Every structure is written in C-alpha cells, then in structure tokens.
Amino acid sequence: MPAQLKHIQSIASLTDEALLVEFKKQNDQQLLAQLYMRYTSLVYGVCMKYLKDAEAAKDAVMNIYQELLTKLQTHEVDNFKSWLYVVAKNHCLMQLRKDKKMQIVEFTPTVMQSEDFSHLDDVLEKESELKKLEFCIEHLPDEQKQSIQLFYLESKCYNEIVEQTGYEWNKVRSLIQNGRRNLKICMEKNG
Structure with a gap:
C-alpha cells in the first residue's frame, strides 16, 4: 500500500x-x-x-x-x-x-428634479428619530451601550463581542436583548 x-x-x-x-x-x-x-x-x-x-x-x-x-x-x-x-x-x-x-435603488429620471420639497419633511423626521436614538443609546447602562454599539453599529457577532469585551456569551445576548428593550422604552417615552 x-x-x-x-x-x-x-x-x-x-x-x-x-x-x-x-x-x-x-x-x-x-x-x-x-x-x-x-x-x-x-x-x-x-x-x-x-x-x-x-x-x-x-x-x-x-x-x-x-x-x-x-x-x-x-x-x-x-x-x-x-x-x-x-x-x-x-x-x-x-x-x-x-x-x-446593500440596498438597490432603482433610477427614476422623472423623480430626479422637482420643485416639490415635501421629501425634506421625511429627512427632518428621520433626523429627529436618529437624535432620539442617539440620546437613548447614551443613557443606556455602560455594558448595554457597549454591546448595542458593537452589535448594531459595528455589525459584530456575539462571538466577536465576547472576544472584545471579555463578557460571557450569554451575558452578551442578555445585554443586547435588554438594551434593545430599554431603547424601545426610551424612544416611546421621548416620542
């Protein structure tokens, strides 16, 4: 052989x-x-x-x-x-x-130029929502804030967050769930 x-x-x-x-x-x-x-x-x-x-x-x-x-x-x-x-x-x-x-946006030539500025209302509304979200994130407890930022803003997975923070996997999961719930409550309260 x-x-x-x-x-x-x-x-x-x-x-x-x-x-x-x-x-x-x-x-x-x-x-x-x-x-x-x-x-x-x-x-x-x-x-x-x-x-x-x-x-x-x-x-x-x-x-x-x-x-x-x-x-x-x-x-x-x-x-x-x-x-x-x-x-x-x-x-x-x-x-x-x-x-x-990665969102695919279809090109529509008729929408490219318009004297209608109603789309600015949407932009201002979204900007207001983002400011509320930033405010609420800043008022989360430190561990929740860090986990939420790593998961949602930096697109890290649970294992990467565990490596970066030293928290246990279950704690990371709990921090993200509780942080998301606290953000929702804060956004509704400040809505």
Whole structure:
C-alpha cells in the first residue's frame, strides 16, 4: 500500500480532538480538510436554513472553511461539531446582515428634479428619530451601550463581542436583548 494512502487512512481514523491538536501543531491543511469534510453536510444544512439559496450556501461552506484556518489558530475548541455549528450560523447571519445593508435603488429620471420639497419633511423626521436614538443609546447602562454599539453599529457577532469585551456569551445576548428593550422604552417615552 502506498505511503500516501496509509497516511490518509491514519488521518481518517483520528478523533475530532486529535485532528484539531495535530492541525494546530503542524498547521497542515490536509488535517483540517479531513475534519471539515466530516461536517460539510451539517454546515451546508445550516447555510441552507439561513440563506435559503443553494449557490449562496455552497459559497458559504467554502468561506467558512477559509474562516476556520484563522479562527482555529486563536480559539480553544472543546467540541468541534458544536463550535462549527455556531461559526456557520454566525457566518450566515453576518452575510444576511451585510446583504440587508446593500440596498438597490432603482433610477427614476422623472423623480430626479422637482420643485416639490415635501421629501425634506421625511429627512427632518428621520433626523429627529436618529437624535432620539442617539440620546437613548447614551443613557443606556455602560455594558448595554457597549454591546448595542458593537452589535448594531459595528455589525459584530456575539462571538466577536465576547472576544472584545471579555463578557460571557450569554451575558452578551442578555445585554443586547435588554438594551434593545430599554431603547424601545426610551424612544416611546421621548416620542
């Protein structure tokens, strides 16, 4: 039996944990690829659930693999399958959030120039709402304010906020939920 085939078979028999340890030691992408291949259907399923498009899901599966190359260098992973599920989910949510920001506006030549200034009322109303929102954000407790700003204004996912703030994942989730609720109350009170 050729040496290469024996090597592949020995890699295939390793546990997830052993493959992770060896990947971190050797930085051998073949080890990570072997581990990732075990869970590509799981990742694809998660991506289909969130992205609802086969081509986008396939692209996401490839992009997530690329993310793993860097993330695994800095993260301690106890249960690869669970951790990968969360990485895939967060990747898809970030993709959806990014896609929402890119709005396509149709060009309508007849609307380009007009002597009607009623659109300024909308602008002033939105500006007023933004000022209220800024006021309410500033009056949140510090931890909620920081979490809300990182999540909504800087588009960070929960895991990135955990890394940046040192808070536990559940605390970040709670701070964002409570912050959102407090913002709604403040906006209604100052409405």
